[in-house]
Amino acid sequence: MTTGLGLSAAPPGERYKRLLPGAMSMRSEPVTVNVGPQHPSTHGVFRLRVTFDGEIILDVEPIFGYLHRGSEKLAEERTYTQVITLTDRLDYVASMTNNQAYVLAAEKLAGLRPPERAMYLRVIAAELQRIASHLMATGFLLNDLGAFATPLMYCFREREKILDLFEMLCGARITLSYMRVGGVFQDAPEDFWPALRKFLKEMPGYIDEYEALLVENEILVTRTRGVSVLTVDHALNASVTGPMLRASGFPWDLRVVDPYEVYDRVRFDVPVGKAGDNYDRFKIRLDEMRQSLRIVEQCVEQIEPGPVRAESPALLRPPAGDAYARIEGPKGELGFYLVSDGSIAPYRFKLRAPSFINLTVLRDLVIGWKLADMIVTLGSIDINMGEVDR
């Protein structure tokens, strides 16, 4: 049997016979059940049509489009600055990185180079956003595991501090619109730096706390170790990127292999997992938070005073052509492809949404497992419907 990706996978029946010897002895009628579209564990309006034999999954068909807002089309009739507000709403738990990927693409198109200070500010903001996004992912993964809301509240406590920092930077907490083509809209206020230093000092202690709370918790380990293993080959064939690919043991991080902004001036490690199971996908996010803190610390040391926005006309008219810029978003490779026809609005705006592409392996990961494992696997992929459906 081949999957939609052209990969051969063991037939579902075979697979669960192997997993659960004796399961085939009593065969029941397959039942099709809808999970979602409004289900607390589908992380948004997203539907899974699942075929079960008892509790074992025989087939999964993800159905999305419920949150489709036509962002890519809307962008074609907005100026390059106005499009920034649309990118806020793609992956709404990580607006900063969406802003960053978009402005990088628009800068490439217009041939603008942002000033040094702006690049540092952007990297600081993007790394804080990565921590916030990973906190959300970890919290909701635990929520899906049945640890209802308690670890989530721990994670939200620190996320709140990051949102406070964002409020200082740009006056908003979720839909940030912080970056502009050619820099950031304005310099950080005076009181941002002491607050950021305080956060950097406190945060490692909080990550220790999550580790004490979660990493060795027997319930979590038994529920996630060895479940839904994604092999490197499968991940590469399916274009999986981000923490999911690294959890499978492939050290691919665009901040290292294709450095943008100032990532070539900071030192950090790329954590990789071994098994590619749900546990590794959970653990790698905790490790990445520590590395993000290291990056922010180095940026705070290196940043110099200076202008934060390159001089550019208020209505940008990039020359006709196209540009693709990609960054390592919290969920994977986030890329924007822009085509300009020389007018004030993009002719074409295309987004490579990491969680959409990561979601394509869900079917192969969960066949043969149980319903409760599917929910956890979906949580470990860390999807965001705003980005999947755009």
Next chain:
Amino acid sequence: MYGLGILSGMVVTLKNFFRKPFTVSYPEQRLPQHPRFRGEEFTWYEERCTGCASCAKFCPLGIIRIVTHPGGTTPAEGDSYAIDVFDIDIARCMFCGLCVEACPYDALFMGSGFEEAKYRRRDLVISVERLRAAEKRPSTWYRPQLEGQAYDPRRDGSLPWQKAGREPWPYHLPQRPQAEGEKTTGEGTP
């Protein structure tokens, strides 16, 4: 030993049991708000507004409606269009602040409030009368002159237009500051 992980988790829970609560009970207690907070009700100084409608053109949603007639004057800017209608439909506003960024005369500011719940959608349209009469508590977002005075809308209250200051718009300067590696174009300058 099985259960050790759970025990160490319990220690964390116990520690948090004795910490100060992180949450606040909202209507009675409030979190401090940064002066840059992009709040709802806009602050608009008619004394500075020339009716140029840059704000309306920059709004990604086109929710600012301006009707003017020629022949007005403003104390701050001299000749201008007189404003008949200046409606902001905040039911559709996303508080991105691009209108404030576009205003070349520092007449429009973001507000500082966040409690503008209404029963009817039409009550959410801020009319020109309301803008005129409203208490002026501008946010310091994109207004470095207010940040320079350390103005805090929550603490300092209403700000008259004379004190709101005016930052020269970079596009109005005869010699614009040049960033390195940057080509000069006058094109698209509003």
